[in-house]
Structures are given as C-alpha cells and as structure tokens.
Amino acid sequence: MKIYDTPGFPNPARIRVVLAEKGLDSQIEFVKVDLFAAEHKQSAFLAINPTGTVPVLELDDGTFISESVAITEYLDNLDGNPTLTGKTPKEKAVIHMMQKRADDQLIDAVGIYFHHATPGLGARLEAYKSPEWAHRKEWGDRHHEKFVRGMKYFDGVLKTHPYVAGDDFSMADITVYAALMHGSAAGIAIPDDCSALSAWQAKMSDRPSVKNRSGQVMELPA
Numbered sequence: 001m002k003i004y005d006t007p008g009f010p011n012p013a014r015i016r017v018v019l020a021e022k023g024l025d026s027q028i029e030f031v032k033v034d035l036f037a038a039e040h041k042q043s044a045f046l047a048i049n050p051t052g053t054v055p056v057l058e059l060d061d062g063t064f065i066s067e068s069v070a071i072t073e074y075l076d077n078l079d080g081n082p083t084l085t086g087k088t089p090k091e092k093a094v095i096h097m098m099q100k101r102a103d104d105q106l107i108d109a110v111g112i113y114f115h116h117a118t119p120g121l122g123a124r125l126e127a128y129k130s131p132e133w134a135h136r137k138e139w140g141d142r143h144h145e146k147f148v149r150g151m152k153y154f155d156g157v158l159k160t161h162p163y164v165a166g167d168d169f170s171m172a173d174i175t176v177y178a179a180l181m182h183g184s185a186a187g188i189a190i191p192d193d194c195s196a197l198s199a200w201q202a203k204m205s206d207r208p209s210v211k212n213r214s215g216q217v218m219e220l221p222a
C-alpha cells in the first residue's frame with residue numbers, strides 16, 4: 001500500500017498515527033506530495049483525488065481512497081480487529097458521532113480559518129488577495145470563533161470522560177489531536193480555562209503512536 005501525504009500536516013498526521021496504532025508502518029510506502037509547489041492541484045494528483053487534498057491511500061489493486069475517516073476505517077478493519085472505530089453497534093455509533101463533531105467543530109473550522117483569514121499556504125495557492133478577500137476573511141474569522149467554541153465543548157466532554165468518545169481511545173481522539181496541532185500552527189492556543197483539554201492533549205502527546213509519528217511539525221512559508 002502507498003500513502004500520498006505531506007509530513008507535518010494535520011490530516012496526514014491522523015493517518016500516520018493510525019498506522020502506528022495498528023502496527024502497519026512497515027507495510028506502507030510514503031509518497032511525498034509537495035503542497036507548496038501545488039502538486040496536489042495538478043492533473044496527475046487530481047486523477048487520484050479530485051478534491052486535491054492529502055492524504056490518499058493507494059491499495060495494491062490500484063484503488064485510491066481519500067478522506068481521513070474512510071482511510072482510517074479501512075486500515076482499522078484490515079486485521080478484523082478494529083480498535084479505533086468501534087466493535088459493537090453502540091461503540092461504532094458513538095465514535096462516529098464524536099468524530100463528526102471533531103471534524104465539524106475543530107478540524108474543518110480551523111482549516112477554514114487558516115485558508116481564508118490567514119496567508120494559509122501562501123499567495124501562490126490561496127487567492128486571498130482577490131476582490132472578495134474582505135468577505136472571505138470575515139468568514140474565516142467566524143470559523144476561528146467556531147474552533148474556540150469547539151475546544152470549549154471538547155473540554156467539557158473530557159472533564160467527564162478519559163477519551164473523546166468515552167472510556168477508550170478512538171479515531172475521534174486522533175482527529176481532535178490533529179485539529180489542535182493545526183490550531184497551534186495557525187496561532188490559536190487552547191483557552192486557559194480548558195484544563196481538561198490541555199491535560200488530555202499532554203496525555204495524547206505521550207502516546208507512542210503520537211510521539212513516534214514520522215511527520216514533523218507543520219512548516220508554513222515565511
């Protein structure tokens with residue numbers, strides 16, 4: 001199998017953590033996609049993922065799977081022993097629900113803020129100097145607020161549960177962790193009063209799959 005990704009970026013980091021959790025690192029070949037050179041917007045890459053984003057998983061039979069949740073579900077179920085996406089109908093449903101909240105309130109929100117209200121990936125890739133820039137910035141700023149509200153929501157969840165979807169670590173934890181990583185790279189810190197979220201983040205940082213992740217910190221153009 002191959003993973004097309006960009007080390008250090010938040011969604012690729014989700015899959016690198018999944019691979020480490022599942023002990024699959026040695027079965028994967030990584031293919032680096034140069035986001036700053038807009039490689040993901042060229043026809044060769046769009047042919048494997050029309051949305052022009054990383055990560056993408058390529059199976060040995062030539063099937064391409066994009067979307068971090070879909071890739072996670074595939075990898076988690078490969079050995080018939082899912083540990084990240086739930087085993088029982090109830091576990092699956094609760095993890096799915098919390099995953100969806102983490103996507104909507106955190107990782108998508110911070111992505112919109114990053115691309116629309118900050119220089120994002122740089123002038124070459126972001127049309128942030130276009131005439132509608134003022135509106136885009138306002139829209140992006142609203143997602144900054146949404147992200148902060150999301151952090152407060154998950155802080156509340158983590159006050160009463162050890163993990164995002166309850167008693168066990170799941171893909172929802174990985175998504176929240178990656179979103180906080182993106183927030184930090186975009187200059188948004190965890191609010192001071194979110195002590196449960198901060199403590200959970202410290203616990204996640206110590207988890208071997210997160211600690212040994214082969215991606216580095218997101219590097220943005222100066």
Ligand SMILES: N[C@@H](CCC(=O)N[C@@H](CS)C(=O)NCC(=O)O)C(=O)O
Binds near residue numbers: 053
């Ligand atoms: N919904 C996708 C989001 C993927 C995504 O936005 N990836 C970012 C990197 S973290 C990307 O490729 N950004 C490039 C761009 O937006 O131009 C997923 O879950 O994998």
